Amino acid sequence: MSQQRNRTHRTRLAAAAAALTGLLLAACAGPADMEPPEVDVPTPLPAGIDFSPEVTASVPDDSCDPLASFAPGAVTADQARAQLDNDGQISIGISQSTNLLGYRDPVTNSLAGFDIDIARAVATALLGEDPNIKWVPMTSNQREDSLKEDRVDLVVRSMSINCGRWENIDFSAEYYRAGQRLLVTKDSGIEGVADLTADHTVCTGAGSTSGGNIAAANDKAQQVTVPDFNDCLMLLQQGTVDAISTDDTILAGMAVQDPTLEIVGEAFSVESYGIGVQKDNTDLTRFVNAALEDLIADGTWANSYGDWLEEPLGTAATAPTAVYRD
Amino acid sequence: MSVQSPPAQAPPAPASRNPAQSDGPAPGRRFDRALASLRHTPGQLRGLLAVLAALVLGAGITGMTSILAKSAVIEETTSQSGRLSVAALQLYQALSQADATAASSYLSAGTPSDEMNETYRASLRDATVALATAAGEVKTAEDAQLVAELNTRLPVYTGLVETAKTFNRLGEPVGATYQEQASTLMREEMLPAAHDLQDNALGQLSESRSGAEAFPWAAAALAAAALGTLVWAQVWLSRRTNRVFNLGLVAATVLLIGFAGWLTMASLASASHTTRSHEEGAVPLELLAQAEISAQQARAEESLLLIARGEDEEAAKRYEAHIEELVASGGLLDRLDEAFADDPELSAAVADAREAAETWNAGHGTVVKLATEGSYTEAVEQAVGDEDDSLATSFDALNTSLTDATEVSADRFIEATADAHRALSGAAAGLAALALAALIGTAIGIQLRVAEYYA
Structure with a gap:
C-alpha cells in the first residue's frame, strides 16, 4: 500500500510539474515559431x-x-475700377x-513669375503705381468658381481660353500661347510624343485637358494622373513614370529644377492663356485688354518672358496678337 | 459504508500482504480487494486519507498556480504586452511628432531652428527605439507583419524628408512635393499601421487584465470541499473512536481555513488594484496619448496646408477633423475631463490643454485667412514663429499640458500595478506551505488512528 501511495504521489508530482512546464512554455511561445513577414517594396506615391x-x-x-475678346475701345480706368469689388484694391487669383x-519663393517669401508680372502690370495700369493687390492663391479647379462666386476680380493663373469656360466667365485677349510638350x-531616348x-x-494632372491631348496625339502610351501636377516631377525623379506632359510653361518650371531633365x-496642342474676368464685367475686360496691349508694346512682356521662360524653353517668342469680337 | 465497531474486530490481512499480489493480480481482482478493504475501518481510514490528500493537494496546487498565473499576468501588463502597448503608443506618438515637426520646419524658409531639428531627430530616435522594442515583444504574426511594414517604411519616409529639405535649401519648389509625399506616406500607411499595432497590444492587455481580475474559483471550490470533508471526517472519527479531537486533523482544518482566507483576500485585493490601474491609469493614458496624436496630426496638416500655399483643400479638411477629435463636445478633451473629474492636478492640466487648443484653433482660422488672402509671409510667421500669439506657441502649450498630464497618469498606473503585484507577494509560496502543512496534519492525524489497529 505504501508503495502504491508513493507511486500515486509521484504521478501527481509529475502532473503538477507538467502543468507548470506547460504554463511556462505558453508564456515563452513567441516570435520564434512565426514565419518571417512578407512586405512589399514600399514605393511612395502621391x-x-x-x-x-x-x-x-x-x-x-x-x-x-x-480668342475673340472685347476691344479696348475708349474705356477709362475709372469705369473699369467701378467694376472692382473693392474700389482701390484689386483681388487677383493666382498660383503660388x-x-x-x-510661385511663392520659400526663402524670400516673395511672389514671382510670368503670370505675376502680367497681373502686376495690369493692376498698375488700373490702380496706378504701387497698386493695392490682394493675391488669392487657388487651385486650378477653383479658378472659374472663384470668379463666378465673386471672390476675385481677375484670375491670372495659366488659364487656357476655351468655349466651355466662356459660358461661365469672360476672358481677356490671349496674353501667352503655350503648347503641350513632354x-x-x-x-530616355524619347524625342517627342510619337516615340x-x-x-x-x-504623368498628367487629373481633370486637366492634357490627358485628352496625349490620347489624341498618341493612343498607346499609358497615362497616370495625379491631383496636383507638381507630383509628376517627383514621380519622374523617382522613376515611377517615364514622362510628364502638360503645358510647356509648366514643364519649364520643372525642368529648371533638375539638370538631368x-x-x-x-x-501637340495650343493653350492660349487669357486673364479670367467675372461675366459681364465687360468694362474691366476692355481695360485689361488695353493694359495688355500697352505692356506688350512697352517691352514689359518681352522682359518678363526673358526673365522667366526664354532660357528654360530655349526659344525666343513674341506676344500673341490680340483678336477682338467688336 | 457499513458501520463496524473497532477495535474489537480482528484486523483483516492487508491487501498488500496477499501472496497473490506478487504474481500481479488482474485489475478486477485488485479492485474487489480494495472494495473489500473499505468494509473495514482501517481501509476506510486510508480511503479517507486518500480523498483528503487529493482535495488538499488539489486546492494547494490550483491555488498556487492561479496566484502564480495572476502574478505572471500582472508582470505582463508591466512587461510583455504592457511593453508592447507602451511601445506601440510611443511609436504612434513619435511618428506623429516627427511628421508635424518635419512639416513645420519645412515652412521655416530654408533653415529650421536648432530646436526643431532636435525635436525631429529625437522623435525619430523615439520611433526607432519603440519599433525595436515592439519587434522584440510581438507575439502574433499579424503584429510582426505590422512591425515589418513600419520598419520598411521609416527609412523611405526619412529619405523623402531629407530630399525635401535639400530641395528647399536650394530653393527648388519640388521640395514641397517631397514633403507632402512624406506626410502622405506617414498618414496613409505608417500611422494606420502604428494604430493597428497599438489596438492589438491593448486588446491583448485587456484580455490579460480580465485574467488577472478573475477569482480563482477552482482553487476556492477545492479548498471548500477539503474543509467540508475534513470537518465531516472529524465528526465521523469522534463517533467511531469516542475521542473528541484529533490534533492532526484540527491543525489541518485551521491551516486550510488560513489557506482559503489568504487565497480570497489576495485575489480580491489584487483584482481591485488591477481594476484601479486600468481605470485610473491605462484608460486616461490612452486618452491622453490619443489627444497628443490628434494635436500632432492637426499640426502636420496645418503645415501642409501652408506648404501648399493654401492650395490644398484636403489638408484643410483633415486639419478640421483632427481638431474636432480634440475639442468637439464628447471629444478627447471632454472625455479626459470626465476621467479626471475628481483629480484636481490632472483636471487643471486638461483645462490648460483645452485653453491652448482653443487659442490655437482660433489662430489657425486667422492664419489660413491671411494665407489665402495674400499675406502669405505673415501667415507663415504666425504659424511657426515664436511670438506669444503664434500658433507654434499655442501648440507647444497644448503639448506641454498633455505631456504633464501623461506623466502624472503614468505614475498612477505604475503605482496601482505595483500594489496589485504586492497584494500577491508571497501568496503562492504561503499557500503552498499551508496546503502542504494541512496535508501533513491530515496524514498524521489519520495514520495515528490506523496505527491503533495494529498496535
Whole structure:
C-alpha cells in the first residue's frame, strides 16, 4: 500500500510539474515559431494617384471663336475700377506653386513669375503705381468658381481660353500661347510624343485637358494622373513614370529644377492663356485688354518672358496678337 | 459504508500482504480487494486519507498556480504586452511628432531652428527605439507583419524628408512635393499601421487584465470541499473512536481555513488594484496619448496646408477633423475631463490643454485667412514663429499640458500595478506551505488512528 501511495504521489508530482512546464512554455511561445513577414517594396506615391485613368482623346471645340475678346475701345480706368469689388484694391487669383509662372519663393517669401508680372502690370495700369493687390492663391479647379462666386476680380493663373469656360466667365485677349510638350530624362531616348510606346507611362494632372491631348496625339502610351501636377516631377525623379506632359510653361518650371531633365518634341496642342474676368464685367475686360496691349508694346512682356521662360524653353517668342469680337 | 465497531474486530490481512499480489493480480481482482478493504475501518481510514490528500493537494496546487498565473499576468501588463502597448503608443506618438515637426520646419524658409531639428531627430530616435522594442515583444504574426511594414517604411519616409529639405535649401519648389509625399506616406500607411499595432497590444492587455481580475474559483471550490470533508471526517472519527479531537486533523482544518482566507483576500485585493490601474491609469493614458496624436496630426496638416500655399483643400479638411477629435463636445478633451473629474492636478492640466487648443484653433482660422488672402509671409510667421500669439506657441502649450498630464497618469498606473503585484507577494509560496502543512496534519492525524489497529 505504501508503495502504491508513493507511486500515486509521484504521478501527481509529475502532473503538477507538467502543468507548470506547460504554463511556462505558453508564456515563452513567441516570435520564434512565426514565419518571417512578407512586405512589399514600399514605393511612395502621391495621394489620389490613378494608374488607369479614363481618358478620351480631345476633339477641337469649334462652337465659338474663343480668342475673340472685347476691344479696348475708349474705356477709362475709372469705369473699369467701378467694376472692382473693392474700389482701390484689386483681388487677383493666382498660383503660388507653379514655378516660373506664379510661385511663392520659400526663402524670400516673395511672389514671382510670368503670370505675376502680367497681373502686376495690369493692376498698375488700373490702380496706378504701387497698386493695392490682394493675391488669392487657388487651385486650378477653383479658378472659374472663384470668379463666378465673386471672390476675385481677375484670375491670372495659366488659364487656357476655351468655349466651355466662356459660358461661365469672360476672358481677356490671349496674353501667352503655350503648347503641350513632354518632359523626360535626358537619357530616355524619347524625342517627342510619337516615340511613346505602350511600355511608357506619362504623368498628367487629373481633370486637366492634357490627358485628352496625349490620347489624341498618341493612343498607346499609358497615362497616370495625379491631383496636383507638381507630383509628376517627383514621380519622374523617382522613376515611377517615364514622362510628364502638360503645358510647356509648366514643364519649364520643372525642368529648371533638375539638370538631368529636358523638354522634348514639338507642341501637340495650343493653350492660349487669357486673364479670367467675372461675366459681364465687360468694362474691366476692355481695360485689361488695353493694359495688355500697352505692356506688350512697352517691352514689359518681352522682359518678363526673358526673365522667366526664354532660357528654360530655349526659344525666343513674341506676344500673341490680340483678336477682338467688336 | 457499513458501520463496524473497532477495535474489537480482528484486523483483516492487508491487501498488500496477499501472496497473490506478487504474481500481479488482474485489475478486477485488485479492485474487489480494495472494495473489500473499505468494509473495514482501517481501509476506510486510508480511503479517507486518500480523498483528503487529493482535495488538499488539489486546492494547494490550483491555488498556487492561479496566484502564480495572476502574478505572471500582472508582470505582463508591466512587461510583455504592457511593453508592447507602451511601445506601440510611443511609436504612434513619435511618428506623429516627427511628421508635424518635419512639416513645420519645412515652412521655416530654408533653415529650421536648432530646436526643431532636435525635436525631429529625437522623435525619430523615439520611433526607432519603440519599433525595436515592439519587434522584440510581438507575439502574433499579424503584429510582426505590422512591425515589418513600419520598419520598411521609416527609412523611405526619412529619405523623402531629407530630399525635401535639400530641395528647399536650394530653393527648388519640388521640395514641397517631397514633403507632402512624406506626410502622405506617414498618414496613409505608417500611422494606420502604428494604430493597428497599438489596438492589438491593448486588446491583448485587456484580455490579460480580465485574467488577472478573475477569482480563482477552482482553487476556492477545492479548498471548500477539503474543509467540508475534513470537518465531516472529524465528526465521523469522534463517533467511531469516542475521542473528541484529533490534533492532526484540527491543525489541518485551521491551516486550510488560513489557506482559503489568504487565497480570497489576495485575489480580491489584487483584482481591485488591477481594476484601479486600468481605470485610473491605462484608460486616461490612452486618452491622453490619443489627444497628443490628434494635436500632432492637426499640426502636420496645418503645415501642409501652408506648404501648399493654401492650395490644398484636403489638408484643410483633415486639419478640421483632427481638431474636432480634440475639442468637439464628447471629444478627447471632454472625455479626459470626465476621467479626471475628481483629480484636481490632472483636471487643471486638461483645462490648460483645452485653453491652448482653443487659442490655437482660433489662430489657425486667422492664419489660413491671411494665407489665402495674400499675406502669405505673415501667415507663415504666425504659424511657426515664436511670438506669444503664434500658433507654434499655442501648440507647444497644448503639448506641454498633455505631456504633464501623461506623466502624472503614468505614475498612477505604475503605482496601482505595483500594489496589485504586492497584494500577491508571497501568496503562492504561503499557500503552498499551508496546503502542504494541512496535508501533513491530515496524514498524521489519520495514520495515528490506523496505527491503533495494529498496535
